[in-house]
Amino acid sequence: MTTQDKTMKRIEEAMVLQHAGDLDGARQRFAEIWEGIAVDGDPFHRCVLAHYMADLQPDPQDELAWDLRALDAAASVTDDRAEQHDSCLAVRGFYPSLHLNLAADFRRLGDTKQARTHLGRAREHLDALNDDACGHGIRSAIRRLAGQLADEDATAPMGDETK
Template identity: 80%
Template sequence: MTTDDKTMKRIEEAISMQHTGDLDGARHRFTEIWQEIAPNGDPFHRCVLAHYMADLQQDPQDELAWDLHALDAAASVTDDRAKQHDSSLAIRGFYPSLHLNLAADFHKLGDTAQARTHLTQAQEHLDALNDDAYGHGIRSAIQRLASQLAEEDPTTPMSNKTK
């Protein structure tokens, strides 16, 4: 089912700007849209926008804040709403990436306990990923972060430890 979702089209345009290297333009566009949709706008829009906006932050605290916005919004997204954008989407499939990003944020900030908590949550949702390039990429990133955390503190067991 495809809808004429003007807000999502604007978010996708900002994502395209980001992917082509116009980071300042993408950040500006995301900020404009966020001001229109937050805090009570469509949670799907808020989740997607915040997820991508986090990647544009230079300060790890700001990145964490945006990733928390994405996770918070995801909790209110239904599968029906996700399928309005793309019939193959299920919100459960967002969680491995959302929790991986939070684990990476906490790792950058030196909060290993929170990094491990979110990494475990990412691992608990791996079954929601498809066997495709995206799924393989997320699984690989989770594995890399698990290995980094295990090397930093080998006494703490990880459920997905590679060594």
């Protein structure tokens, strides 16, 4: 992270709260930051913040809305901008996680067709993941979700149009 990126520093501070278990504090901090960047702020900031804010939502519809915001913002992030934060980042590497989150959201909301669509999109970008703990975790989560969807398919009544 560049030391001049005060917004990213604030986002990272909120992430520390989230990881420490202060979910209300993190949610409040993210909301405050979002007020300043939501409309026309840096897409990188919007993508990262929305991605983490989604995980703090108790309501699945709200989680979906934040995950959609993250995906929308990612479409405007350039590799150059991502590399300003970390020289190893490429925007394409965001997509497996973003689509995995959307697939999980849609599954929780009972829309398995959309869940499968986003799971497929996550898989399309697997080659962009690094061979590290983060990459392995995302690959593992994709396999778990695929298994859950397959299990649901096996137990679904015949003629269920949502499957």
